[in-house]
Amino acid sequence: MGAIEKLIEKLIDLVEGALAFLLLLMVLNVALDVIMRYFFHNSLVAMQELEWHLFAIILLFGISVSLKEEAHVRVDFLFERFNDRIKAVINILGTLIFLLPFALLIAAGSFSFVSDSWMMGEISEDPGGLPYRWLIKGMIPLSFSFLILSALGYILRNIRKFQEAGK
Numbered sequence: 001m002g003a004i005e006k007l008i009e010k011l012i013d014l015v016e017g018a019l020a021f022l023l024l025l026m027v028l029n030v031a032l033d034v035i036m037r038y039f040f041h042n043s044l045v046a047m048q049e050l051e052w053h054l055f056a057i058i059l060l061f062g063i064s065v066s067l068k069e070e071a072h073v074r075v076d077f078l079f080e081r082f083n084d085r086i087k088a089v090i091n092i093l094g095t096l097i098f099l100l101p102f103a104l105l106i107a108a109g110s111f112s113f114v115s116d117s118w119m120m121g122e123i124s125e126d127p128g129g130l131p132y133r134w135l136i137k138g139m140i141p142l143s144f145s146f147l148i149l150s151a152l153g154y155i156l157r158n159i160r161k162f163q164e165a166g167k
Contacts, residue, residue: 005160008153009068015146016065019058026054045128053136060143064150067099088162095151095158103151107144114138 029050037043066072074094079087117134124130 002160005153005156008149008156012064012068012150012153015061016068019061019065022054022058026051026058029054045124045126046130049124049126049130053130056136057139057143060139061146063143064147067147067150067154084165085162088158088165091158092155092162095155099151100148103144103147107141107148110137110140110144114141 029047033043033047033051036047063072079090082090114134114137117137122133122137124133
């Protein structure tokens, strides 16, 4: 169980590094777009669309990273008062009851959304926009599948914490 947990954490760390790189690209893209717009009175639709494409990827995959880093939202003023075993149980049950069903619903439900976009060869509606709109839509089931993997690692980590707190 520990090897699986470590493998999942390493994979999440790789994605975290990729997201940091994408964030840098997004910042550079926004800066360049602002410079072009205000100094040269010119702007490219593709650059503006790339901003929200990168932001969407960072946000969608960042959910899994924040789960690993325990940076997700919860009622900390109550949670911090519990002992480690109760915290682990709350994390496990919350993940099983709330997170996994939601992630499974979104991952499974978004396949037809992406498939329809791919089948029709959806592109940007704006002239000069980015092609392959299905590619960014494909990040939805991919990121929520990754969230499911991250949630399984989170459950394994909390099982280990529960066992260690009982010793």
